[in-house]
Amino acid sequence: MTLTLESMVPPGAIDRAWNEHRFNVRLVNPSNKRRFKIIVVGTGLAGASAAATLAELGYDVSVYTFHDSPRRAHSIAAQGGINAAKDYRNDGDSVFRLFYDTVKGGDFRSREANVYRLAQVSNEIIDQATAQGVPFAREYGGLLDNRSFGGAQVSRTFYARGQTGQQLLLGAYQALMRQVAAGKVQLNTRTEMLDVVTDGDGKAVGVVVRDLLTGEVRSVNAHAVVLATGGYSNVFYLSTNAKGSNATAIWRAHKRGAAFANPCFTQIHPTCIPQSDDTQSKLTLMSESLRNDGRIWVPLKAGDDRPPENIPEDERDYFLERRYPAFGNLVPRDVASRAAKAMIDENRGVGPRRNGVYLDFAESIKRLGQDVIRARYGNLFQMYERITGEDPYRVPMRIYPAPHYTMGGLWVDYNLMTTIDGLYAIGEANFSDHGANRLGASALMQGLADGYFILPVTIGDYLAPLLGKALTPTDDDAFLEAEAAVRARVTSYLNTEGDHSADWYHRELGKIMWEACGMARNASGLEHALQEIAKLHERFKTGVKVLGNGESLNQGLEKAGRVDDFFELAQLMCRDALHREESCGGHFREEHQTPDGEALRDDDNFSYVAAWEYTGAEPVLHKEELTFQHVRPTQRSYA
Amino acid sequence: MKLTLKVWRQAGPDAPGDFETYQVDDVTDEMSFLEVLDVLNEQLVVEGREPIAFDSDCREGICGSCGVMIDGQAHGPQRGTATCQLHMRLYQDGDTIVVEPFRSAGFPIVKDLVVDRSAFDRIIEAGGFITVPTGSAPDANLIPVPKVDSDRAMDAAQCIACGACVAACPNGAGQLFTAAKLAHLNLLPQGQPERQRRTIGMVEEMENYFGSCTNHRECSAACPKEISIDFIAMLNRDYRKARR
Numbered sequence: 058m059t060l061t062l063e064s065m066v067p068p069g070a071i072d073r074a075w076n077e078h079r080f081n082v083r084l085v086n087p088s089n090k091r092r093f094k095i096i097v098v099g100t101g102l103a104g105a106s107a108a109a110t111l112a113e114l115g116y117d118v119s120v121y122t123f124h125d126s127p128r129r130a131h132s133i134a135a136q137g138g139i140n141a142a143k144d145y146r147n148d149g150d151s152v153f154r155l156f157y158d159t160v161k162g163g164d165f166r167s168r169e170a171n172v173y174r175l176a177q178v179s180n181e182i183i184d185q186a187t188a189q190g191v192p193f194a195r196e197y198g199g200l201l202d203n204r205s206f207g208g209a210q211v212s213r214t215f216y217a218r219g220q221t222g223q224q225l226l227l228g229a230y231q232a233l234m235r236q237v238a239a240g241k242v243q244l245n246t247r248t249e250m251l252d253v254v255t256d257g258d259g260k261a262v263g264v265v266v267r268d269l270l271t272g273e274v275r276s277v278n279a280h281a282v283v284l285a286t287g288g289y290s291n292v293f294y295l296s297t298n299a300k301g302s303n304a305t306a307i308w309r310a311h312k313r314g315a316a317f318a319n320p321c322f323t324q325i326h327p328t329c330i331p332q333s334d335d336t337q338s339k340l341t342l343m344s345e346s347l348r349n350d351g352r353i354w355v356p357l358k359a360g361d362d363r364p365p366e367n368i369p370e371d372e373r374d375y376f377l378e379r380r381y382p383a384f385g386n387l388v389p390r391d392v393a394s395r396a397a398k399a400m401i402d403e404n405r406g407v408g409p410r411r412n413g414v415y416l417d418f419a420e421s422i423k424r425l426g427q428d429v430i431r432a433r434y435g436n437l438f439q440m441y442e443r444i445t446g447e448d449p450y451r452v453p454m455r456i457y458p459a460p461h462y463t464m465g466g467l468w469v470d471y472n473l474m475t476t477i478d479g480l481y482a483i484g485e486a487n488f489s490d491h492g493a494n495r496l497g498a499s500a501l502m503q504g505l506a507d508g509y510f511i512l513p514v515t516i517g518d519y520l521a522p523l524l525g526k527a528l529t530p531t532d533d534d535a536f537l538e539a540e541a542a543v544r545a546r547v548t549s550y551l552n553t554e555g556d557h558s559a560d561w562y563h564r565e566l567g568k569i570m571w572e573a574c575g576m577a578r579n580a581s582g583l584e585h586a587l588q589e590i591a592k593l594h595e596r597f598k599t600g601v602k603v604l605g606n607g608e609s610l611n612q613g614l615e616k617a618g619r620v621d622d623f624f625e626l627a628q629l630m631c632r633d634a635l636h637r638e639e640s641c642g643g644h645f646r647e648e649h650q651t652p653d654g655e656a657l658r659d660d661d662n663f664s665y666v667a668a669w670e671y672t673g674a675e676p677v678l679h680k681e682e683l684t685f686q687h688v689r690p691t692q693r694s695y696a
Numbered sequence: 697m698k699l700t701l702k703v704w705r706q707a708g709p710d711a712p713g714d715f716e717t718y719q720v721d722d723v724t725d726e727m728s729f730l731e732v733l734d735v736l737n738e739q740l741v742v743e744g745r746e747p748i749a750f751d752s753d754c755r756e757g758i759c760g761s762c763g764v765m766i767d768g769q770a771h772g773p774q775r776g777t778a779t780c781q782l783h784m785r786l787y788q789d790g791d792t793i794v795v796e797p798f799r800s801a802g803f804p805i806v807k808d809l810v811v812d813r814s815a816f817d818r819i820i821e822a823g824g825f826i827t828v829p830t831g832s833a834p835d836a837n838l839i840p841v842p843k844v845d846s847d848r849a850m851d852a853a854q855c856i857a858c859g860a861c862v863a864a865c866p867n868g869a870g871q872l873f874t875a876a877k878l879a880h881l882n883l884l885p886q887g888q889p890e891r892q893r894r895t896i897g898m899v900e901e902m903e904n905y906f907g908s909c910t911n912h913r914e915c916s917a918a919c920p921k922e923i924s925i926d927f928i929a930m931l932n933r934d935y936r937k938a939r940r
Contacts, residue, residue, distance in 0.1 A: 188833035199840025231825035333726035
């Protein structure tokens with residue numbers, strides 16, 4: 058099979074492209090929609106919104122999630138907010154400005170037409186969510202409030218206290234459950250997708266799933282498959298992602314022919330609570346919105362271990378304000394993260410492990426009063442105190458960067474279809490809109506844009522010509538072969554005489570990845586990591602120890618399969634990071650930096666999407682060249 | 697510190713269960729309660745014993761996946777805290793802690809500490825939504841919502857559906873969960889057209905799974921989001937008005 062990357066971007070003016078495309082796509086007659094069966098995997102913002110909308114349109118939808126309820130998906134943990142170009146503040150915002158900020162924030166590694174469309178539909182998302190009853194913050198006049206966020210100079214972020222992701226997800230979940238009640242969506246919880254099945258023409262015709270309670274492996278057929286399975290930050294073991302978040306669905310789709318784009322574009326979030334001990338299972342994010350009112354600083358002097366209140370003002374270094382006076386503490390995430398790392402590398406870190414920088418609210422509390430700060434961030438402050446035992450109203454918070462989001466993902470065209478016909482990827486699972494770095498409050502926007510407004514339109518274009526085409530029967534060889542492979546794989550984990558749990562291997566993998574492919578990368582480190590990962594993976598194959606059986610709930614067994622996939626993905630990430638001889642966004646190659654330590658992009662040689670084809674041996678690189686007609690690539694400056 | 701954990705083990709929904717006693721050494725103040733279970737599980741795997749099944753996901757108190765009875769209290773002794781956010785600085789060297797699943801007829805045990813809370817999804821299906829097909833929404837600022845109403849709706853909407861309210865209730869009542877969703881939607885202007893239908897649907901579905909509320913207030917005390925039982929009063933009023 059030869060893999061081709063056709064972006065399918067409509068020709069013509071960018072501001073009319075989406076409208077014209079909507080007119081040009083083929084439609085499925087309302088009464089024919091029920092004849093098409095669509096599988097949606099994942100129930101986060103993207104999956105739940107897509108499944109609900111597809112069912113409202115009349116399609117026959119089946120949904121799969123490994124959670125016990127669709128409402129548990131990790132979108133729920135997003136705190137800060139969701140961007141939209143409403144310009145309710147009258148501060149000069151527009152669709153074009155949101156588009157511009159997103160392309161620039163992404164360090165000129167995203168597809169212009171996709172980002173423009175995202176900015177266009179952003180406003181409809183706010184309307185939709187508000188109508189669903191999402192309790193966004195309001196002014197006393199009863200209208201919606203906004204706050205500002207990193208990487209933007211306008212206030213365009215809508216929020217529901219510090220639980221915006223939760224409230225948006227519940228809106229989508231409730232819309233989904235309405236369709237479940239109406240019999241339009243068949244909901245399968247505690248069921249994990251373990252393979253994508255394609256027919257002789259290379260079209261996706263279904264999936265293989267495993268019931269996590271009974272261990273039953275079965276095939277499900279459909280006319281199209283939508284993956285909304287999130288990102289892969291957990292490849293680092295310690296990340297802000299939920300324990301269950303994993304790359305298995307997209308990785309197995311990749312092995313069936315879906316190109317994986319920009320795997321090395323991962324985001325390290327600057328405001329997480331620093332690791333406190335070695336048994337820690339995950340890192341907790343503190344919303345970036347805290348940077349609106351908190352000032353980030355470290356002691357001027359290396360090795361200064363005085364408590365913060367004893368360090369006088371002139372012996373503090375407000376390093377973001379110093380280096381980036383225009384944006385100050387609100388520089389984009391990648392810039393803020395690297396600056397914090399530089400401080401810690403200079404032994405100016407704070408806290409018992411010297412692994413943090415201060416985020417100080419003293420000045421804001423003095424200026425605005427504790428009540429205002431409590432109203433804005435109360436739940437975040439409470440969460441911080443629970444975890445650290447310190448009261449951030451009195452003592453500055455300690456923060457440090459942690460893996461948080463992955464801009465890379467399955468390559469998709471303008472229709473959100475992967476390189477497998479009939480297989481779509483939406484939300485964080487695809488690579489489409491954030492380039493090399495995502496701006497705050499844009500993940501919720503993208504997940505819901507894909508699910509509510511884009512996929513439901515574009516999928517019709519694929520399905521319309523298939524009217525009358527019978528589903529591939531689940532006793533077809535393609536299904537039987539995939540099912541057998543899944544069963545063999547599950548059994549293999551149970552039969553190893555190993556020494557350590559899958560978690561143990563995962564933690565070891567995470568250490569290698571964080572060192573070599575985390576905030577800063579270099580060629581020798583990546584090459585070394587590739588060898589180390591391969592060695593550890595070999596050891597894992599015979600050394601993972603899974604107890605219990607395959608016929609009842611077995612969380613160790615589930616984990617083994619996911620860690621196995623992380624090992625393979627980790628290698629592709631390192632390869633991608635190694636090949637991209639430039640620094641851009643979240644990808645910082647130490648060999649490529651300006652004299653003052655900023656990322657040095659190479660547009661002449663790397664202005665492309667790196668889409669990798671799985672071959673079983675060396676992955677093959679395909680390039681989608683990026684052209685910029687509306688935002689001229691410049692070195693990003695936030696000074 | 698060293699801790700003794702007495703943990704409920706049950707192989708499956710219909711299997712008999714019992715407590716097993718484990719020692720965990722090297723517990724630090726910073727560890728979360730679930731990290732203690734992680735450490736214990738790794739220990740068990742190395743010893744060749746099957747690890748303890750328990751649900752958890754986000755580990756920051758928002759997904760609602762986790763939840764166990766800790767010394768007889770849902771989510772343990774700290775108010776307003778989910779199990780994942782309970783840190784061990786509350787305990788002392790030598791303590792013995794009893795860990796059980798959430799117990800209620802409405803939450804059948806799946807395995808060990810994992811229970812089936814899908815009854816909550818059934819209650820949402822019965823009306824816990826505002827009908828607004830994608831694309832049909834008016835501009836978000838068309839309908840002003842008084843800030844006090846919106847804030848109050850948000851207080852209720854914070855519910856994470858962990859089920860602590862049911863587990864803490866001597867009657868195994870599902871009122872607080874149901875009331876929180878009803879209040880969220882019934883307080884907002886967007887929720888008015890379906891208010892009665894929603895209230896009847898959700899309350900009557902709830903009664904298929906859970907016991908009756910007799911105002912013990914244990915639910916609110918156990919709730920990690922500290923949702924007020926005032927919302928239960930609102931549920932009762934709305935239900936009477938709807939059934940009038």
